[in-house]
Amino acid sequence: MAKILFIEDETALQRTLSAVMEQAGHIVANAYDGEKGLELAQEAVPDLILLDLILPKMDGFSVLEKLKGDEKTKDIPVIVLTNLESVDDVEKVIGLGATTYLVKANYDLDDIAGKINEVLKK
Amino acid sequence: MLCGFLNKLNLARQCREDFNVSVWRCPTFLFILMGVVVMVSILAAYFISNKYNQEPEMTALLALFTATVTLVIGHIIVRSFSLVVEANHLKSQFLNIASHQLLTPLTALKWSVNALANETIASDVKKQKEMLDILQENNNKMINLVNGLLDVSRMENGKVHMSREKFDIVEMVRNLVSSKESELAKKQNKVEFSTGNDSFFVMADPTRTKIAVEHLIDNAIQYSRQGESIFLNIKEKDGKIVFEIQDKGIGIPARERKQIFGKFFRARNASSVQQKGLGLGLFLAKFIIEASGGEINFESEEGVGSKFWFSLPAVN
Numbered sequence: 536m537a538k539i540l541f542i543e544d545e546t547a548l549q550r551t552l553s554a555v556m557e558q559a560g561h562i563v564a565n566a567y568d569g570e571k572g573l574e575l576a577q578e579a580v581p582d583l584i585l586l587d588l589i590l591p592k593m594d595g596f597s598v599l600e601k602l603k604g605d606e607k608t609k610d611i612p613v614i615v616l617t618n619l620e621s622v623d624d625v626e627k628v629i630g631l632g633a634t635t636y637l638v639k640a641n642y643d644l645d646d647i648a649g650k651i652n653e654v655l656k657k
Numbered sequence: 658m659l660c661g662f663l664n665k666l667n668l669a670r671q672c673r674e675d676f677n678v679s680v681w682r683c684p685t686f687l688f689i690l691m692g693v694v695v696m697v698s699i700l701a702a703y704f705i706s707n708k709y710n711q712e713p714e715m716t717a718l719l720a721l722f723t724a725t726v727t728l729v730i731g732h733i734i735v736r737s738f739s740l741v742v743e744a745n746h747l748k749s750q751f752l753n754i755a756s757h758q759l760l761t762p763l764t765a766l767k768w769s770v771n772a773l774a775n776e777t778i779a780s781d782v783k784k785q786k787e788m789l790d791i792l793q794e795n796n797n798k799m800i801n802l803v804n805g806l807l808d809v810s811r812m813e814n815g816k817v818h819m820s821r822e823k824f825d826i827v828e829m830v831r832n833l834v835s836s837k838e839s840e841l842a843k844k845q846n847k848v849e850f851s852t853g854n855d856s857f858f859v860m861a862d863p864t865r866t867k868i869a870v871e872h873l874i875d876n877a878i879q880y881s882r883q884g885e886s887i888f889l890n891i892k893e894k895d896g897k898i899v900f901e902i903q904d905k906g907i908g909i910p911a912r913e914r915k916q917i918f919g920k921f922f923r924a925r926n927a928s929s930v931q932q933k934g935l936g937l938g939l940f941l942a943k944f945i946i947e948a949s950g951g952e953i954n955f956e957s958e959e960g961v962g963s964k965f966w967f968s969l970p971a972v973n
Contacts, residue, residue, distance in 0.1 A: 547765035547791045551772045554784055558777050567843075618760040640764045644771035 537582040537655050539563045542572030542598065543616070544590050548639070552585070555644045556651070569593025573601055576608050583655055586633070588617040588624065596627060603632040612654050616647070676742045677749070684739040691731030698727045750921050754935055758802055762795035769795070805937050809920065812944050819862040819948050823972050826870075826898055827856050827891055829863065833871055834889070837878060845884045848874075853892040859969040861949035866969070869945040869953075872938030873902050873965050880906035880963070897951070898971045903964040909957040917955070918943045942967070 539556060543549050544567050553563040564579060566572035569590040576584060584602065588595035595615065602608045612634040617624070625636050634654055637647065672683030680686045702723035706716040769791040778784045811817045834848050841847060859866070877887045885905040892899050909917055916922050921936040946953040946967045957963035 545761055545765065547795055548761075548768060550787060550791060551765065551768035554772050554778055554788070555775060558775060618757060618764065640760050640767070644768050644775075 536560050536562065538579065539583050539585065539651070540566065540572065540575055540579065540581040541585045542566045542569065542576075542590065542595070543585070543587045544568060545587075552644060552647065555648055559648060559652075561651075567591070569595065569598045573598050576602055576611065577605065580607060581611060583651060584611055584613045585616050585651075586613050588615060588619055588628070596631065599628060599631045599633060612657070614650065614654060676746065678742055678745075682738060682742065684735055684742060687735045687738055691727075691735055695724060695727045695731060698723045747921065754921055755802075755806065758935055759799060762798040762802070765791055765795040766799075802935065805935055805941065808941060809937055812941075817865075817944075817948070819865060819945075821860055821949075822863055823858050823860055824863045824866075825856045826859050826866070826900065826969070827852050827854070829867055830870060830889065830891060830900070833867065833874055837874060840875075840878050844878075844881065846878060846881050846887060848887045848889055850889045852890065857891055857893060857898045858972045859898050860972045861951070861969050862945070865945045866949065869942040869967070870900065872942045873900075873967075876938060876965075877902050877904040877906070877963075880904060882906055893971055894968070896971055897968040899966055899968045901964060901966040903962065905962040908959040908961050908963055909955075910959045914955075914957065918953075 539561050541549055541552060541563055543552075543565070546567075549565045549567075553565060556563050564575055564581065566575050570592040572584075572586070572590070573593065575581075586595050586598060590598070595617070599613060599615070602611065602613060609632075613632070615628045615633045615636045616639050617636075618639050620638050628636055635650065637650060642650075668683070668686050668689075669680050672678055672680050672686060675685075676683055699720050702720045703716060706719045710716060710719075769788045772778050773785065773788050778788065808817065831850070834850060837848075874887075874889075881887055881904045888901075888903040890899075890901045892901075913922075918939050920940045922940075943953050946969065949969055951967050951969040953965070953967040955963055955965040
């Protein structure tokens, strides 16, 4: 059982992914914008963070940069989950310290759950 | 500072970044090139005329004629290239925005179907209902997105049928505000609705007017700051019904106000607050109101807020 923070502004995506992850025994906390996500990450120190890039208030790039710059959160693995597919974005988030980069529309929930378990086992 | 100035002189880079075209198809470069062509033509006309013709009036006239002709030709060339580049830029922007806006509901559809395929979730009636609601909601989102795009295309081709019916705009606005309760609650915003009368009847297309009003209300909610009120007023003035909506939000930067009713436009400061939508709301609102014989306009101050209003012909 792991604590997962999902920073995503689209409620439908939050609800579907959370349902599958909770059914697998994980505890999922949701944040609707970048600022709230960062605040929750610092408060709860989850085992894994799922991060969207296009977010209100603070975009995913800034959230990632702040997470990796903070002693308390720098070691939390971050999976970037987005529908942006440009090479520049992938290079940027990997450079900032993201563990992996997944394009939401290209993956089934089971595949994402598999990737999450893979990262948690490391 | 020097670096910024040198960057501005780098035409190739500017053309690539601003217009996404090579130097030879870039309007800025063509403008400079045409300037050089005009100057060279004037000088050539002057020297040739001087050589074969000794009358200074004739030389001046010929140089003036050459300058006028080359200027007109140059203007037409630069203008044509600007239009092509602009259209190309708009097309890329449209494809980019439309595909991204469609990807989110499509992902939600895919994931909710995935969740329903999970036996444990499917056997839980409450969860099953939740997933089916997500399916329905996102299916509607996609239909609305595609309808918005089709509307723009129909409007541009002059093929939109606008009905003219008598309806109560106060009732329409009240219902729309009620339907926005959950969005208002997210940022603790509230709507302060005032009206000079319990009902005001207008003559317009009710379905499309509702779309216009909804876009204006959605914008006010999206761009309002947390906890701030949105002021909504409907009144009668000079035989017209005037709808006003005012928010205390991020406002519109002065230099972007001219483009605010344009297609796919989102102000620079708006992108940090709201990334969803096609940037068509105000374009559609303006078209609908003007096609119904009304007027629409706004005033705004960056960092303070915006006030949009429109008027429609009143009927008794």
